[in-house]
Amino acid sequence: MKKMLSVFLVIAIVTSLAACGGGGGSTAPASSGAPAASDGGAAPTPSDDGASGTISFYYWGDEQKSGMESIVALYKGVNPDVTVELTLIPGRDQYYVNLQAALPVGTGPDIMWHNANIADYLDYLVPLDDLVAGSDIDLSNYPQVIVDFYTFGDTLYAIPKDFDTIAIFYNKAIFDSLGVDYPASGWTWDDFLATAQALTNDEHYGYACDFNDSQIGYGNFVRQQRGAAIHPTGDAPVLVNDASMMEGIRFLSDLMYTHNVATPANEITEMPAADQFMGGKAAMLSHGSWMVGPIHSVLGDDLGVVELPIGAHQACQINGLGYAIYKDTKNFDAAWDFLQFLASKEGQAATSQVVIPAFTGAADEWLAAYPSLNLQLFLDATSYAYAEYPYVRDSRKINQIQTDHVSAILTNPGHDIQAELDAAQANMEAALQ
């Protein structure tokens, strides 16, 4: 009897293990099983409207969940034969770890999104030019700067989804209490400094930013000096020790340590700039369009937004997302059909309660969400915005080297900026060898 029981247990354990093993694998064949018919069946003339089966889609960010689900629901109405399986991967870093593991062995998604940092993944993506040319997709509907993110040589690898730009958020209550005029568009670095000085006292600093972040921190000042946080030039793979880089970073360093009007780096390290701003510890903040909702929910009508100040010229950083198709997808027809829907105005507008859709004119919902704020400036910024990432491979790695050196400068008052940038240049060139 005892023996019978143990035999039974062993069988139970072994079969449950086998079931576990099969469970992971069985989803892949399920999605690849259907297309095998259309793939291997001597080309049964699959047209766009004949697309069917199941495709998988990977994305990151909880805040995008409702938007992606409404897209899939809408698409179901357009083409009920295709089932889109959404997979939410919590964080951006985790998302890329997943792609890195899945794409080479073919267990990844059929369709996915990428931000401007796409260069390392081109080998796994379907080039879209010919497809776009033969379809209803018109690339002039999207801001050129975002189309450029995904264009390498003359080849397009993704269709723009959404974008975000940077502006100054300010706390009207602090301005009012000190009798300082609200900033107006067209203001300059000098105006910015004067305003920050007028707003600094024992209670709060005039300005705060996540100093070592190129997208919302130092990178904007560098752009405003006609430079780039990291950029490839004709003869050098990157150039980070030129005068514009120097000037942009020195401006921020001076705000913190010479004029003492910006929250110093060590305080930002312990509490993010956005939190300092929302807690009334800073009167102005530079941040991205995605923070409008969260900050408005704290400050309410005390919140104002204005363009970043103008340095040598007007500039800000831009990032965004684009949809791409996996090169060896088992169900290309369905993936391409879905991508065309994602590219349409309808498909783009479906996410506009959370993000700024890339499709021009699809952002009505986003603009209307906070009528007290002039959100149009985030859209207009595309005309003077530059991509944060460089169009080179290993950009995450060299971006990290850059951040190391910029952090060294901005956390040490009086640091030799030029020497540190020269070291950054040397290390980045070595890393790209």
Place this chain on the structure above:
Amino acid sequence: MKRRGVRGEWLWAYLFIAPMILGVCVFSVGPIIYSFLRSFTKWNGMSAPVFTGLQNYAAMFRDQKTLYEFRNTLLYVIVVVPVTLLLGMFVANLLNKKIRGKTFFRVIFYLPNIAMPVAVAGIWKLLLNSKYGLVNQMLGKIGLPEPSWLSDGRFILWSIIIVAVWSNVGYNVVILLAALQNVPQQLYESAFIDGAPPHILFWRITFPMISPSVFFLLTMSTMNALRVFDIVYSFTFTGNETPIRGPLLDSFRTVVFGIYEKAFVNMELGLASAMAVVLFGVIAGITALQFYMEKKWVHY
């Protein structure tokens, strides 16, 4: 007939351990061999690996960051292992008395150990915030200096050490308390009758009797300390869009953090594997040394 019975039992034994052994082979031994082989290649995880001989090992030791990583890890091990062990021993001895609510205290001391390291780090970061944190407010009240625990390169590794000791000490307490309770009472009674003072009782009876548990904790916590990652990783995130980088990160980056960074941020999986192999060697060496020394002070 009898022989068949024995053979049958062996078969059963293997069958019973098969799930575990299979698991270890597939998820531990396999990857170890795989990363050993990959450590001789340049590999970004996506394109095909290229054999480069010992280049990864050379590159690793040329990198200044590797030096910081080993330095910080060493300091962490040297402080955390003895302190948690001594503190654990102290608390376990206190709890070994006939006191009310012994179980309650045992649970209280063990709780930090089962909390998620990321959550633990999150709470401690609030406590250690130099401006608004409880720790500095209390230090200020009694007139002590208020260091920037989370943003000063001289302190941040010590903050991590404090958190690690706090969350690991409970485990040691539970193991040592169990060992203490297994020491036969009659040994103490007879020594007591002979008039032995308390410190003699401890060194001649208690310590030898619990030495196997102490040895177990010593080896395990040394291994774990050498592989410290989660608290360090959590401390790089401050809520800012970009985590801590630069000189501040160099002051608390550890070996496994370096492996993570190389593998999953820089996509240098060959280099990361080489570092993992070196760490594997270091841990194996130290553990072997501990087992060799064991004969001198552990009594079974």
